[in-house]
Amino acid sequence: MTDLVHRLVEHYGLIAVFLGCVAEGESAAILGGFFSHQHIFVLWHALAAAAIGAFVGDTFFFILGRSFADHRYVTRLRRRPGFRRAYRLLNTHPNIFVLSNRYIYGMRLIGGVAAGLSRITMPRFIILNAISSMVWAALFVTIGYVFGLGAESIIGQTLARHERLLIGLSIGLSVAVIAWLIARHIAKKERAREG
Template structure:
């Protein structure tokens, strides 16, 4: 079983990091850094996969808002908690909003669509999104890399490589669950305010 997991991560790990970062993605970027520490792939490859995934994801949400404003999916997103706040912040501080939106868990999708519905110019959004994606990818992948150092010290050198991969998957799952719980809590508070 662990050999199968190891082979899967070897072959598809960077693709999984990329796809995970298209959506919310913090846990995918952290896992990318962790697996880079385990020498499954090179750290800069994890940076690139995470940055491209984040960039493409946010750009897709932007296009969704810009081109399909009346689509039922976009209309439903506009009713989500926090959309009005994101739209208001975007119109008052567009540069800061685009640069920082991905750091607020649970707001990335809503923020991308709100940016698409706003008057921000496409080239400006693309440039700010590229900068933000690169910084975000390096930050969260590096956190995963440091997690790898810490896990190695906690668990010790006695574990073989594929057991460390399972620990990494466990850490990634724990981060994803905690992030989901946090986003759920924030969304619940936002619904109470509206």
Template sequence: MSIELLIENYGLLAIFLGAAFEGETAAFLGGVISHRGLLPYWSASLAATAGSFAGDQLWFLAGRYAAQWRLVRRLKEQPALARATALLEKYPTGFILAFRFLVGLRTISPIIIGTTRIPTGKFVLLNAAAALVWGQLFTALGYLFGHGIEQMLGHLPLHRHLLVAAAAAAVVAAAALVFRKMKLSAGRS
């Protein structure tokens, strides 16, 4: 079975699951794949949106369920989580809309939000709105990146196109993490 056939058969499921558990790379690669014509753009972007929404809802519910566990209470006392919780308590709506765009906070934030008194309905609505923006943005970036690579390098075989896209996504993620650590280090000085 060729990679193209695998993507056509299981690509939307892979984008959904990848967006639910990993995030940006899955949505970005969904855009690259849709640029190649293997999946419709709107299907890929909606799979990324739905995956992001579903994953964050699961983490939120895990936070609700585990809020009273001693381990969770101890974790919330860690400096990074304490800062995230303070931001959440000060700006709950803004935090819920923005956490998925903040490197290093995407997975832990819905758990922390789940441990607070923020109503479930409010989280569902804000999470849906943020997931819609996020899914469209990262899928569009992948689509545009695919177009740019094709303009620069010509029509590459699919596996090379995906490798270039994955490498670019990894470089951007690494740069964001380095920038964040530098910013945190500068703030402690």
């Protein structure tokens, strides 16, 4: 079973990193770095998959906000906790907001739609989003790579390939659960503040 999972990660892992980074993708980028350290991916491939995924995701949400402002999905996003605050920040500090939005967990999707609804131009958003995506990918893939170094030194060189794979998957799951709990806590505070 672990050999099958290992082959799936080898063949489709970079696609999963890309798709994971289209949405809130910190755990996918960290896993990309971890598996790069384990020589399952080439490091620059993981960096490229994470950066392109982050860029495509934010650009998609920008276009969604810009072109489909009255669509029920966009209207529902506008009612989410924190949207008003994101929109206000975007209009007062557009460059800083676009460059830093992806680092605030749970705000990335809302931030892209808010940017699409704002006065920021498409070329300006694209340039800022590209810079932010590359820096974000380098940061989180490097965290995963360094975590791989630390795990290897703690656990030792004697790990078999499938044990490394299981460790990597448990790291990704742990990061995703922690991020979800933080986002839930932030959303609860935002609802209390807006309510």
